Amino acid sequence: MKIYFDENMPFAQEFFTELCHFNDGINDFQGELVPFSGRTLTAEQVADADVLLVRSITQVNQQLLHLNDKISFVGSATIGTDHIDLSYLAKRNISFHSAPGCNAISVAEYVLSALVVLAERYLLNLSSLTVGIVGGGNTGTRLSEKLTALGIKHKICDPLLERKQAEKQKQDSTSKPTDKRNYVSLSDVLACDVISLHVPKIVGGEHPTDKLINADNLALLRDDQILISACRGDVIDNHALLALKEAGHGVKVVLDVWQGEPDVLEALIPYAEIATAHIAGYSLEGKARGSEMLYQALCQQLDIKPKYQLKNFLPSASIPVVEINQDFSQILLSQLVKMVYDVRRDDAIFRQQLFSHGFDSLRKNYPVRREFSAVTVTLSSKTLSDVPHRLGFSKTFN
Numbered sequence: 001m002k003i004y005f006d007e008n009m010p011f012a013q014e015f016f017t018e019l020c021h022f023n024d025g026i027n028d029f030q031g032e033l034v035p036f037s038g039r040t041l042t043a044e045q046v047a048d049a050d051v052l053l054v055r056s057i058t059q060v061n062q063q064l065l066h067l068n069d070k071i072s073f074v075g076s077a078t079i080g081t082d083h084i085d086l087s088y089l090a091k092r093n094i095s096f097h098s099a100p101g102c103n104a105i106s107v108a109e110y111v112l113s114a115l116v117v118l119a120e121r122y123l124l125n126l127s128s129l130t131v132g133i134v135g136g137g138n139t140g141t142r143l144s145e146k147l148t149a150l151g152i153k154h155k156i157c158d159p160l161l162e163r164k165q166a167e168k169q170k171q172d173s174t175s176k177p178t179d180k181r182n183y184v185s186l187s188d189v190l191a192c193d194v195i196s197l198h199v200p201k202i203v204g205g206e207h208p209t210d211k212l213i214n215a216d217n218l219a220l221l222r223d224d225q226i227l228i229s230a231c232r233g234d235v236i237d238n239h240a241l242l243a244l245k246e247a248g249h250g251v252k253v254v255l256d257v258w259q260g261e262p263d264v265l266e267a268l269i270p271y272a273e274i275a276t277a278h279i280a281g282y283s284l285e286g287k288a289r290g291s292e293m294l295y296q297a298l299c300q301q302l303d304i305k306p307k308y309q310l311k312n313f314l315p316s317a318s319i320p321v322v323e324i325n326q327d328f329s330q331i332l333l334s335q336l337v338k339m340v341y342d343v344r345r346d347d348a349i350f351r352q353q354l355f356s357h358g359f360d361s362l363r364k365n366y367p368v369r370r371e372f373s374a375v376t377v378t379l380s381s382k383t384l385s386d387v388p389h390r391l392g393f394s395k396t397f398n
Contacts, residue, residue: 001031004046005053006038008364009077010288011313015295019302039360043067053077053294061085073301077290079103079138080232082201097297101138102289103281105371105392107230108142110280111196113343114228114254116334118273126330127151132189135198135231136161136181143196149390156181157189159207190217194226201232215240223250230280233257238265245271256280262359269351276346277362285314285371317374324377328385336388341369
């Protein structure tokens with residue numbers, strides 16, 4: 001069996017090599033594991049693929065697969081599917097699996113790092129802010145959990161989940177709702193101190209997200225607000241945002257995603273407080289969970305018991321244990337967050353290397369970054385605040 005995989009999928013060799021060569025009790029299957037560059041993949045390259053494993057930069061459609069008459073499995077090690085022609089795969093009876101939620105924690109921790117940095121830069125009290133989250137799926141939920149752990153007020157806008165919640169309650173008014181969140185309108189979220197975007201790209205339909213943040217609603221923002229985009233570049237009209245900033249608007253902007261990637265609106269970069277190369281979800285754990293989830297899905301399709309888990313391959317963190325001897329505070333939060341992930345590193349890399357190396361190269365050669373869970377926080381007393389544990393750090397007591 002020939003398995004083609006995006007070269008930016010961590011631990012793909014470890015997870016998938018044995019699946020290329022396996023015995024089902026009758027036949028002995030010999031194959032090959034082939035890496036590729038996701039942005040430049042061609043139909044000729046994958047003409048003999050049995051399995052194709054991609055990330056979000058690869059468009060999987062008829063144009064890519066028209067030379068292949070044997071492929072049976074396509075997997076995307078990402079949460080979004082706007083790069084996949086699902087109807088075409090279904091028409092050809094090609095099994096498809098994505099990795100919903102694989103990098104949700106990573107993105108939430110990116111947002112938290114950005115908030116810590118901006119709080120220091122502008123002397124903001126995080127506990128006094130209200131955060132508006134657009135999108136209540138996996139990523140929005142993980143961010144909501146971390147904000148709750150910190151006691152930061154937040155609101156969530158997600159009309160699709162709100163409708164689903166209402167329909168389920170209407171169908172069975174006696175059952176306890178599984179989703180107990182109180183959703184608000186987009187206008188309510190856009191009035192919050194911080195606006196964080198976590199929706200897929202949806203073109204058309206009742207609730208499109210393409211240019212969801214446009215000239216009309218950008219004009220409603222206050223100078224003291226923070227706008228964070230770590231989902232899909234087309235969710236914000238970048239030209240409208242640039243016009244707003246060029247006109248002198250004071251809204252503070254954090255951009256991890258850009259319209260037209262890998263080409264970005266260069267004039268917008270200087271107006272961003274933090275600018276990065278679509279790497280919010282690029283923690284080692286976040287990317288590797290995608291590999292693990294596709295491995296499990298392929299094992300299921302092949303009727304093979306999974307042999308490996310992500311924990312078999314993850315290395316120890318460079319600073320694996322930290323001891324805390326004081327109660328929790330914003331200063332301690334800043335120290336802990338930046339010790340694991342300081343978003344200013346990625347902002348500096350973006351500004352210094354984008355034009356010499358290119359957008360895709362920054363992503364391909366992204367430095368190893370870990371999640372909070374890679375670090376064990378030891379509390380010197382059980383009376384100390386448990387906030388680090390609720391944020392995602394591993395925990396022990398002395």
